[in-house]
Amino acid sequence: MYEIMDTDQPNSEDNAHSEEAQPDSPTDRPTTEESPTAPLRPVGFEFTGATGEYFRIWIVNLLLSVVTLGFYWPWAAVRSRRYFHANTRLEGHSFDYLAKPKSLLIGYLVALVFFALYLGAGFFNPFFVYPVLILYGVAAPWMVYKTLRFRSRNTAYRNVRFKFSGRLSDSYTTYLGWAFVVPFTLGLIIPYWAMKKKEYFMDNLQFGKGYFNFKPLAGEYYKYYMLFGAIVFGLYLGIALLAFGVAALFGGGFGAAPIEGDLSPGIMTSMVAGYFLVIVFATGFQQGLWMLLFNYNLSVWSIGKFRFESKMKLFKFLGIAVSNVLASVLTLGLLVPWAKVRMAKYRFENLYVLAPNGELGEHFAAEHEDEGAFGEAATDFMDFEIGL
Amino acid sequence: MIEFCGIAYRRSSSRSFDAKVRVSERGEVILAIEDELIEYSKSEYEVEPKLGVASRVIRFADGVRFETDDHAALGRCEAFVSQSRLMRLVDWMESRWLVALGSLVGVFAFGFLFLTYGVPVLAKYVAFEVPQSIRRAITESSIDAMEAYGSFEESYSMKVHRKAEGAFERALGLLGEERREEFEYELRIYDAPEVGPNAFALPSGVVIATEDFVELCETEEQMVAVFLHEFAHVELQHGVRSLIQDGGVFLIASLALGDLSSLGGMAASLPALAIESRYSRTFEIDADLFSGRILEKGGIGVEAMKEALVLLHMDTVEIGFTQFLSTHPDIEERLEALDGLGED
Numbered sequence: 001m002y003e004i005m006d007t008d009q010p011n012s013e014d015n016a017h018s019e020e021a022q023p024d025s026p027t028d029r030p031t032t033e034e035s036p037t038a039p040l041r042p043v044g045f046e047f048t049g050a051t052g053e054y055f056r057i058w059i060v061n062l063l064l065s066v067v068t069l070g071f072y073w074p075w076a077a078v079r080s081r082r083y084f085h086a087n088t089r090l091e092g093h094s095f096d097y098l099a100k101p102k103s104l105l106i107g108y109l110v111a112l113v114f115f116a117l118y119l120g121a122g123f124f125n126p127f128f129v130y131p132v133l134i135l136y137g138v139a140a141p142w143m144v145y146k147t148l149r150f151r152s153r154n155t156a157y158r159n160v161r162f163k164f165s166g167r168l169s170d171s172y173t174t175y176l177g178w179a180f181v182v183p184f185t186l187g188l189i190i191p192y193w194a195m196k197k198k199e200y201f202m203d204n205l206q207f208g209k210g211y212f213n214f215k216p217l218a219g220e221y222y223k224y225y226m227l228f229g230a231i232v233f234g235l236y237l238g239i240a241l242l243a244f245g246v247a248a249l250f251g252g253g254f255g256a257a258p259i260e261g262d263l264s265p266g267i268m269t270s271m272v273a274g275y276f277l278v279i280v281f282a283t284g285f286q287q288g289l290w291m292l293l294f295n296y297n298l299s300v301w302s303i304g305k306f307r308f309e310s311k312m313k314l315f316k317f318l319g320i321a322v323s324n325v326l327a328s329v330l331t332l333g334l335l336v337p338w339a340k341v342r343m344a345k346y347r348f349e350n351l352y353v354l355a356p357n358g359e360l361g362e363h364f365a366a367e368h369e370d371e372g373a374f375g376e377a378a379t380d381f382m383d384f385e386i387g388l
Numbered sequence: 389m390i391e392f393c394g395i396a397y398r399r400s401s402s403r404s405f406d407a408k409v410r411v412s413e414r415g416e417v418i419l420a421i422e423d424e425l426i427e428y429s430k431s432e433y434e435v436e437p438k439l440g441v442a443s444r445v446i447r448f449a450d451g452v453r454f455e456t457d458d459h460a461a462l463g464r465c466e467a468f469v470s471q472s473r474l475m476r477l478v479d480w481m482e483s484r485w486l487v488a489l490g491s492l493v494g495v496f497a498f499g500f501l502f503l504t505y506g507v508p509v510l511a512k513y514v515a516f517e518v519p520q521s522i523r524r525a526i527t528e529s530s531i532d533a534m535e536a537y538g539s540f541e542e543s544y545s546m547k548v549h550r551k552a553e554g555a556f557e558r559a560l561g562l563l564g565e566e567r568r569e570e571f572e573y574e575l576r577i578y579d580a581p582e583v584g585p586n587a588f589a590l591p592s593g594v595v596i597a598t599e600d601f602v603e604l605c606e607t608e609e610q611m612v613a614v615f616l617h618e619f620a621h622v623e624l625q626h627g628v629r630s631l632i633q634d635g636g637v638f639l640i641a642s643l644a645l646g647d648l649s650s651l652g653g654m655a656a657s658l659p660a661l662a663i664e665s666r667y668s669r670t671f672e673i674d675a676d677l678f679s680g681r682i683l684e685k686g687g688i689g690v691e692a693m694k695e696a697l698v699l700l701h702m703d704t705v706e707i708g709f710t711q712f713l714s715t716h717p718d719i720e721e722r723l724e725a726l727d728g729l730g731e732d
């Protein structure tokens with residue numbers, strides 16, 4: 001419910017944190033004329049959030065959301081996001097999350113309507129969910145576009161905002177257009193598609209007047225996807241027997257309330273084991289692939305003279321990701337705050353800006369724009385809880 | 389007059405300056421930045437709500453941002469600066485372990501009460517408002533799924549049909565005036581050796597029985613008892629109610645574990661199943677009692693229901709964990725519930 005800076009979800013918002021800006025030069029090319037030989041040195045990020053503190057914030061806001069039947073949720077979300085922004089520091093300066101709860105409310109309500117439609121349709125007839133899914137498919141690129149704009153505009157560092165300048169039509173090409181190509185290529189296009197989606201965000205991001213550059217190679221995406229594809233296929237074969245147990249259960253578990261339907265202990269055990277195996281492997285696969293690509297994406301990302309580096313290690317990262325999910329599930333969500341702080345710490349402690357002579361400087365140009373009195377962007381008010 | 393130091397950024401500029409802020413008792417602020425003194429009235433700035441030990445930020449209407457780690461000083465002027473009262477309260481709550489623990493208890497209590505009372509009451513209300521045409525659609529799609537994915541073949545055994553249909557008509561007769569008009573009762577018999585002896589009801593009134601079930605029953609009364617149990621599921625709309633309840637439970641479980649993002653739904657499935665199986669137990673007991681009551685009234689007696697239960701459970705091994713998660717209560721628990729009925 002409180003999705004923050006997607007410590008868990010491979011996507012974009014974190015990227016919005018993880019960068020530094022460019023000097024006053026308004027060009028979008030790295031310029032080396034000022035100090036052509038200055039060596040790049042790493043400047044590290046810090047994450048100063050604390051588990052106990054965040055736990056209190058999380059549980060109090062969860063309670064308030066629950067007793068208001070969800071209406072407090074936007075306030076809770078802002079608080080949670082602000083916590084993660086404010087505790088992310090670069091050269092001692094923290095990030096700002098500027099969104100106002102009321103701005104989140106609209107996106108939240110739209111999402112609720114979709115969800116209600118989906119549940120309602122599936123309730124009457126499983127086939128009715130398809131029109132809802134199609135509607136969602138058509139709306140999704142617009143939602144992605146709005147969300148990227150919203151989150152970028154509402155993230156600031158040193159009083160300079162980020163900005164997402166991607167076009168809506170590109171969002172449709174990227175998120176919807178490529179989807180139609182997938183079946184004709186037997187899915188072989190998926191790694192390339194994943195790269196295009198990242199590119200849509202990372203190449204269209206601005207910090208003040210500075211433009212980010214994202215120059216990935218499709219070959220690297222294919223390499224990581226193939227590596228993980230091979231691992232998953234091997235594991236899949238290995239646990240096929242367990243899957244049989246689960247399938248047998250589904251074979252017997254339809255219909256409304258059979259008079260005699262106790263699940264046999266064998267099926268129960270294999271179902272529980274299957275559940276945890278699926279969670280462990282799905283997390284491992286999704287997160288592991290995400291991490292490798294994150295490290296890679298950062299290495300081909302730049303703004304002005306600045307480059308980036310993420311030094312996360314695969315097995316260390318997987319250990320954290322998998323134990324986070326298991327701990328959260330086994331404690332019915334109680335350890336979610338611990339898991340999120342732990343993951344954010346690991347990610348930011350391994351994240352660096354590579355700056356000439358290790359100096360970030362502080363002369364970043366900002367755009368003068370139509371902003372509300374207290375810094376809230378006046379133009380955007382849409383944010384969706386979607387995995388980008 | 390309260391004074392504190394920090395750093396300030398001018399509008400849309402990343403350059404930081406050492407700065408000083410002076411707050412008057414009337415909430416007016418003077419900002420000293422470089423050689424300049426800027427005055428702001430109470431409506432020209434906003435103190436960002438306190439959030440843990442993160443630096444405090446003041447935003448000014450002209451785009452200036454001031455940041456300080458002097459929590460103590462800002463704390464002293466908390467009462468008269470311009471900021472959100474709601475968020476001050478929230479921060480007060482967030483900074484106390486006792487409140488956090490209270491919230492934890494509150495969340496669990498609310499969750500428990502909502503799942504125990506809220507969801508079932510809501511589901512019951514909605515279930516009876518559902519038009520029969522929708523129930524028919526749910527029934528048909530269940531049967532389609534069953535025939536497509538389960539090893540269900542329609543039964544052609546005349547002997548089985550005669551035996552079952554006689555009991556079905558008798559059960560309908562016993563149901564009598566308790567029957568609501570909208571439900572269209574119909575018996576369908578399937579040959580499904582993999583499923584074994586079983587009978588179940590679908591929301592519109594279709595009752596499905598397997599050949600094995602019909603053959604297992606030793607007396608017609610036992611079969612009548614089971615059919616009445618299935619009628620109860622229809623009359624009380626347990627099928628539709630459990631669909632709605634399961635949706636609600638899944639939603640709540642996803643919200644609780646939703647922080648795990650795309651894994652949220654999957655991670656929520658097992659806890660949701662555990663809760664759903666508790667709902668299902670309640671429905672089974674209710675159906676048993678409904679059936680038992682009509683059997684008593686019709687002169688057959690509650691014994692037939694108990695015999696049928698024992699017959700159907702004979703081949704099931706019970707262990708602790710199965711009992712916890714099973715879709716049906718222990719045979720003992722159900723028999724005891726029926727005993728209670730017989731004593732009345």
